[in-house]
Amino acid sequence: MTVIVKVQGCLQKYTxxxxxxxxxxxxxxxxxxxxxxxxxxxxxxxxxxxxxVMAGFDDPVRRGDEVTLFAYVAGG
Amino acid sequence: xxxxxxxxxxxxxxxxxxxxxxxxxxxxxxYLGGKGLAIKYLYDELAEGIDALSPDNKLVVMxxxxxxxxxxxxxxxxxxAKSPATGTILDCSIGGHIGAVIKxxxxxxxxxxxxxxxxxxxxxxxxxxxxxxxxxxxGKGSQExxxxxxxxxxxxxxxxxxxxxxxxxxxxxxxxxxxxxxAGRGGIGAVMGSKxxxxxxxxxxxxxxxxxxxxxLTEVNAIFRKTVEDDHNGWAFADGTTGNVALCNAAGCLPTxxxxxxxxxxxxxxxxxxxxxxxxxxxxxxxxxxxxxxxVKNETTAVEGxxxxxxxxxxxNCGIADFDAVMAFNNACDDLGLDTISAGNVVGFAMEMTxxxxxxxxxxxxxxxxxxxxxxxIASCSGVGAELAKGVKYLxxxxxxxxxxxHTKGLEFPGYDPRGAWGMSLTYATADRGACHLRSYTVxxxxxxxxxxxxxxxxxxxxxxxxxxxxxxxFSMIYCDFFDVSYEDMATIYNCxxxxxxxxxEELKTIGNRVATLARxxxxxEGFSKKDDTLPRRLFKKALKSGATKGVSINEKExxxxxxxxxxxxxxxxxxxxxxxxxxxxxx
Numbered sequence: 001m002t003v004i005v006k007v008q009g010c011l012q013k014y015t016x017x018x019x020x021x022x023x024x025x026x027x028x029x030x031x032x033x034x035x036x037x038x039x040x041x042x043x044x045x046x047x048x049x050x051x052x053v054m055a056g057f058d059d060p061v062r063r064g065d066e067v068t069l070f071a072y073v074a075g076g
Numbered sequence: 077x078x079x080x081x082x083x084x085x086x087x088x089x090x091x092x093x094x095x096x097x098x099x100x101x102x103x104x105x106x107y108l109g110g111k112g113l114a115i116k117y118l119y120d121e122l123a124e125g126i127d128a129l130s131p132d133n134k135l136v137v138m139x140x141x142x143x144x145x146x147x148x149x150x151x152x153x154x155x156x157a158k159s160p161a162t163g164t165i166l167d168c169s170i171g172g173h174i175g176a177v178i179k180x181x182x183x184x185x186x187x188x189x190x191x192x193x194x195x196x197x198x199x200x201x202x203x204x205x206x207x208x209x210x211x212x213x214x215g216k217g218s219q220e221x222x223x224x225x226x227x228x229x230x231x232x233x234x235x236x237x238x239x240x241x242x243x244x245x246x247x248x249x250x251x252x253x254x255x256x257x258x259a260g261r262g263g264i265g266a267v268m269g270s271k272x273x274x275x276x277x278x279x280x281x282x283x284x285x286x287x288x289x290x291x292x293l294t295e296v297n298a299i300f301r302k303t304v305e306d307d308h309n310g311w312a313f314a315d316g317t318t319g320n321v322a323l324c325n326a327a328g329c330l331p332t333x334x335x336x337x338x339x340x341x342x343x344x345x346x347x348x349x350x351x352x353x354x355x356x357x358x359x360x361x362x363x364x365x366x367x368x369x370x371x372v373k374n375e376t377t378a379v380e381g382x383x384x385x386x387x388x389x390x391x392x393n394c395g396i397a398d399f400d401a402v403m404a405f406n407n408a409c410d411d412l413g414l415d416t417i418s419a420g421n422v423v424g425f426a427m428e429m430t431x432x433x434x435x436x437x438x439x440x441x442x443x444x445x446x447x448x449x450x451x452x453x454i455a456s457c458s459g460v461g462a463e464l465a466k467g468v469k470y471l472x473x474x475x476x477x478x479x480x481x482x483h484t485k486g487l488e489f490p491g492y493d494p495r496g497a498w499g500m501s502l503t504y505a506t507a508d509r510g511a512c513h514l515r516s517y518t519v520x521x522x523x524x525x526x527x528x529x530x531x532x533x534x535x536x537x538x539x540x541x542x543x544x545x546x547x548x549x550x551f552s553m554i555y556c557d558f559f560d561v562s563y564e565d566m567a568t569i570y571n572c573x574x575x576x577x578x579x580x581x582e583e584l585k586t587i588g589n590r591v592a593t594l595a596r597x598x599x600x601x602e603g604f605s606k607k608d609d610t611l612p613r614r615l616f617k618k619a620l621k622s623g624a625t626k627g628v629s630i631n632e633k634e635x636x637x638x639x640x641x642x643x644x645x646x647x648x649x650x651x652x653x654x655x656x657x658x659x660x661x662x663x664x
Contacts, residue, residue, distance in 0.1 A: 008348065009319045010310030019349070044307040046526045049326035052343070054624040070323045072308040072524055 001027060001063040005038055009071040014040045025061065032057040034067060046072045077101055078287040079141035079574040080109075085183045085205065087198060089271050090131055090190030094205045099184050105577075106663060109140030109184060110554025111167045112591040114156035117187060118165065119598050128160035128263075129245055129270040131191035137178065137236075137276070140554035144179035144284045144362075145292070147569050148299050149559035151176050151362030154551065155236075158602075159262035160270075161247040161418075161467060162486040162510045165598040166262040169514075169551060171361035172254030174234040174278065181280030188271060197225065197275040202282065210274035215240060217411035218252040225277045233279040239413025241455035242269035246465045248418030248488070249455075252410060256369075256380035257361070260415040262487060262509050287575025295568055303365045303559070308525075312366035312558060313358060315348040317384035320491075322347050324388065327523050327530065328625030329496025331393040331489070333441050334424035335482050335614060338493045339623030342397030346387045350399035366558055374400050379407040382416070388491030389420025394427060395441030404448055412455035421488035422464045423450050425471055425481065434475050437464070472612075479613040485510035485604065494615055496625045497522040499536040502638055505609045506540065508595035514557050516543035531628065533638045541645035548588030548595075589647070590662040593654050597664070606652040609639060 005021045012019055015038060025034060031048050035057075048055050049068045061067055077099070084097045107113040114136040126132040135157050142150035153175030159166035178186065181202050188198070195210040213221045218239040225235050234253060241249035242265030249265030250258040259265075268274075286292050303309050311319055321343055324330040328338035344350070351370055359369030359380055371380050382390070382402050390409075391402045409416045426437035437460050439446040453461025463471070468488050472481025482489040487510025494501035499518025504511040513519070518539055522530035528539065546563070553570070555561055563581040570579045599608075616632040640650050647658040654664075 008322065009314035010307055012314070013310075041307070046524050047323065047327065049322075052322075052326055052339075052623075054326045054328065068322065068326065070326075070524075071311050071314070071319065 001025060003034070003061050003064070004066040005034065006066065006068040007038070007040065008069060011040050011044060011069055011071045014038070029061050030057070031055060031059050031061060031067060034061055035069060038069070040069055044071060045069045077104070078285045078576075079145070080104055080184050081179060081182045081282065081284070083183050085186045085200070087186065087188050087205070087207070088190045089188060089192040089196065089207065089273060092207055104141070104184075106587065107591065108549070108552035108587060109143070110138050110152070110154040110169075110552045111156065112548065112552030112587065113185065114138040114154045114167055115165050115591065115595055115598065118156060118158065119594055122158060124601050126158060128158040128163065129266060131189070131271070133158050133267055133270070135188040135267050135271065135273070136185065137188075138185040138554070139175040139179050140552065141574050142553060142569060144176040145286060145573055146296050146363055147573065148296060148303055148363060148365050149556040149561070150553070151364065152554050152556055153178065154554055155251060155259040155264055157264060157267040159264075159509060160245070160266045161263040163602055164485055164509050164604060165595050166264060166509045167551070168251070168259035168261055168264050169554065169557065170236075170251065170253055170257055170259040171556065172234065172257045173362045174236055174253045175554075176362040177232070177234040177278045177280050179280070179284060180282055181278050182282045186276070188273060191270065192272040195272050195274050197277060198273065199229070200276070200278045201229070202280055213274050214243060218413050219255050219411045221275055222252065222255060225275055229277050229279055233277055235275055235277050237275040238265045238268050239411055239455065241413040242266055243274075244455065244457050244465070245269055246414065246455060246457065247467050248415040248422075249413045250415045252413060256410055258410070258415070260417065261512065265413045286573050288572050292569070292572035295572055299565060299569070300365050308560060309366055312368035315351065316368045316370045318348040318351045318370065318382075318387060320384035321387050323523065324492065324496070326624060327496050328620060328623040328628070329493040329519075329523070331388050331491055331493050333395055334393060334421075334428040334480065335489065335493055336428070336618070337622055338496050338620040338625040340392035340397070343392060345397040346391040346399050346402060354399070354403070361556070364556070366556075368558060372403060374403060377403045377407050379403055379410065382406040385491045386416040386420070389417050390423070393420050393424040394447060396444060396447060397442070398444055401444045401448060405451060408448075408451035412451050414451055414455055417490055418467065418488040419451065419454060421468050421482055422454065422471070423447060425468050426460070426464055428480065429471070429475060429477060434477060479617065482612050482614070483511055484611060485608050487511045492519050493620070493625070494611070495620050495628045495630060497530045498533055498630065499539055501611055501615065501630050501635055502536055502540045502642055505611055505639065506544070506642060508592070508599060515547055516540040517557070518543065531625075533634050537638045537641035538645050541642055544592050544646070545585060545588040548591035549584045550588075552587065552591055586662055590664060592646070593658065593662050593664060596648070596652070596654060600653065609652060611635070
């Protein structure tokens with residue numbers, strides 16, 4: 001199945017400067033596994049969202065989901 | 077004094093007297109500089125209960141022992157006074173290059189007291205100090221004034237200036253430098269305006285002595301490399317603070333429709349992607365390795381920003397899903413000299429009251445046309461702006477809407493709804509200048525690093541106390557808030573620059589606690605107490621409506637338990653009073 005992965009901020013250095021990727025994954029794949037497949041170091045990801053709502057790293061990704069990986073951000 | 081110039085410049089605008097006072101090395105060791113030294117002077121010199129907009133108040137400008145050197149992210153400047161918005165102690169931190177230039181002119185700080193008979197600006201060129209007429213600049217925007225004064229003063233000069241909001245004593249007016257950087261909160265611009273002081277222009281040519289140059293350069297090089305190459309700091313150069321929009325929306329803490337919701341359906345229209353479509357180049361402050369500033373431009377507006385706080389408070393909080401409109405609002409606020417955090421709160425509150433039929437301010441959520449009229453009306457105190465310019469606390473009391481007036485101690489809320497990051501409830505309730513996110517930015521751990529759960533009270537009282545104590549030292553040193561610096565690195569760089577008796581991590585912690593406690597003592601002297609360490613009741617009574625925090629509110633009983641526990645960690649009693657033993661322990 002296909003999912004969309006959005007990569008925020010400085011994490012794009014791991015995705016050839018692409019902010020938005022399409023990935024083919026197996027049913028039941030977790031967010032953590034997806035991050036590994038995309039090639040972003042897990043420790044550089046602060047939080048993740050699925051369809052714009054904060055999610056856990058162990059959450060399964062479903063068909064048509066949009067997963068966003070956020071880099072560590074300090075301050076405002 | 078290595079690191080310091082050993083001189084404080086004191087200017088009395090009532091008499092026109094100018095004096096240079098020696099900086100006491102023992103006091104500098106106890107308070108470092110920046111926030112600590114500024115509030116030490118204010119605590120000692122301001123009488124209890126003064127009117128913050130009277131000549132009795134003082135404007136204290138302080139750099140720090142590292143400022144002007146190559147120490148990473150040390151180029152900031154503290155500007156402090158009694159706040160006209162809250163009546164509390166107020167210290168602001170401003171970036172750009174002015175802090176370093178004040179040091180180059182030979183000063184660790186400038187204290188401005190009294191009130192000039194007519195508009196003036198202070199012109200400092202090394203040892204030559206002039207109080208000059210600002211009649212031709214009064215009524216002008218801060219950006220126009222800064223550019224004119226820089227042209228007059230020549231290359232290398234830097235300017236602090238107020239806009240018309242500061243002249244009109246708006247309690248959320250700010251001081252600007254580098255055109256787009258602000259000492260933003262608590263009405264510090266109004267303090268300057270109350271003194272008829274339009275601007276401070278500084279140019280300097282003096283060196284700064286560094287105790288151990290060789291070791292200093294080695295350590296600076298190591299910290300620069302660690303900072304720039306670390307993903308944890310890479311956010312700044314990538315998207316800057318705009319990256320927080322999507323993140324806070326996902327976490328359900330993005331202020332929306334005057335804090336009635338924590339997620340905004342059109343968040344993408346005011347997010348990092350929208351900024352990147354308009355970005356022309358990056359900007360940074362003196363000795364900065366992060367470069368968080370985004371200079372953006374469209375057909376009508378060029379501005380540095382908007383930062384996350386502006387996007388949250390003047391964007392989603394006002395129901396504005398139009399990045400270009402936020403840019404225009406932001407730029408107007410910068411030139412007029414308005415704090416965008418408070419301005420966004422005030423406009424959002426007016427929108428809610430209009431839509432709920434409480435009072436018709438002629439503006440509803442998402443009304444771009446009316447929204448863009450607001451900065452000018454507020455700064456000039458005209459039309460509906462005359463009332464809005466008095467701030468959220470006033471509006472809540474006037475209309476019997478205190479429950480949804482989003483402020484603590486009179487300072488409007490920053491861009492993190494505490495229902496999505498519970499540590500921020502304690503942060504806003506206890507920050508020394510009212511609802512400020514920077515004294516203990518628990519969002520850093522609750523969301524941005526994901527190191528502690530966001531929606532729990534467990535561990536948050538200690539987290540807030542630890543961060544406030546650390547920032548007591550960090551904001552006195554004075555480092556940029558965005559720099560995730562450790563006590564160890566702070567001590568190392570201090571020892572390289574200042575030398576003498578070795579500064580230890582333990583001493584830095586004591587200094588941080590001393591500064592936090594002195595701020596508390598100032599506020600207690602002004603009549604503040606535990607009853608003021610609280611939150612608007614909307615957070616306790618109303619759950620958020622959508623997204624990750626749908627159905628979430630703050631449990632008031634648990635919040636109060638967390639507050640008591642926080643006092644314990646600070647070393648204060650359960651009434652929030654530092655006792656004699658604690659005062660002795662922190663050297664007060």
